[in-house]
Amino acid sequence: MIRTVPETGSTNADLLAALRSGEPLNEGDWLIADRQSAGRGRQGRGWQDGHGNFMGSTIVRTQPGQPPAHTLSLLAAVALFDTIHALLQRPHRLVLKWPNDLLIGDAKLSGILLEAERDAVVIGIGVNLVSAPDLPDRKSAALTQFGPAPDRDAFAETLAAHFATELQRWRTYGLEPLIRSWNAASMPKGTPISVHEPDGGQVGGLFDGIEPDGSMRLRLADGSVRVIHAGDVILAENN
Numbered sequence: 001m002i003r004t005v006p007e008t009g010s011t012n013a014d015l016l017a018a019l020r021s022g023e024p025l026n027e028g029d030w031l032i033a034d035r036q037s038a039g040r041g042r043q044g045r046g047w048q049d050g051h052g053n054f055m056g057s058t059i060v061r062t063q064p065g066q067p068p069a070h071t072l073s074l075l076a077a078v079a080l081f082d083t084i085h086a087l088l089q090r091p092h093r094l095v096l097k098w099p100n101d102l103l104i105g106d107a108k109l110s111g112i113l114l115e116a117e118r119d120a121v122v123i124g125i126g127v128n129l130v131s132a133p134d135l136p137d138r139k140s141a142a143l144t145q146f147g148p149a150p151d152r153d154a155f156a157e158t159l160a161a162h163f164a165t166e167l168q169r170w171r172t173y174g175l176e177p178l179i180r181s182w183n184a185a186s187m188p189k190g191t192p193i194s195v196h197e198p199d200g201g202q203v204g205g206l207f208d209g210i211e212p213d214g215s216m217r218l219r220l221a222d223g224s225v226r227v228i229h230a231g232d233v234i235l236a237e238n239n
């Protein structure tokens, strides 16, 4: 069920609170806000809302024997890619940047934030359908720069359907088909990037694809490969 509210602080915060208070929430339920006053982004950043943009969250129940929960960020990215790809007149400009950002050219179009709560993960997605905020450290873009504004509610229905399909595939067949889909949508190997690691370190190199477990390969200047399990990736040319 998709529930829409006119305004809230953060749809992620709302679903986390609902989980904590034991409200009945099912997989497939989405909470979507027309406006968000305290949107949360990755790495402690905020997420700026915009009239007509998509801001919504859903939950997945974690179960023993299924792929690691953090790979749901790749899953959400693939579902989002499929949703947006169909809307673009020149879809080849759309690429995924590890782990889950969608870029048009070199500009960020959307963001995905996973937050865990006991046996559940809240997955929040923000998409610049109509307007893009100015970001301090990277370029941003909105879909309206590339075509007509999609209807937000129709967009939500399609995204929810793609997400449900990917979730079932992830549970049934594991990570392999998901990684294949992610790779097919990925920015090209050899793209110069800079990785900001959770410990505050920064390392530059060339994007070298992803490992079967979803971690990222970074080719360093000396030709060796470093496997990155967590971090924030910035295109070197945006730096």
Ligand SMILES: O=C(O)CCCC[C@@H]1SC[C@@H]2NC(=O)N[C@@H]21
Binding pocket: 009, 010, 011, 012, 013, 038, 039, 040, 041, 042, 043, 045, 046, 047, 054, 055, 056, 057, 110, 111, 112, 113, 123, 124, 125, 126, 127
């Ligand atoms: O930093 C990022 O790239 C992730 C941004 C995630 C934003 C979405 S908007 C809907 C949901 N609610 C939030 O507070 N954040 C996520």
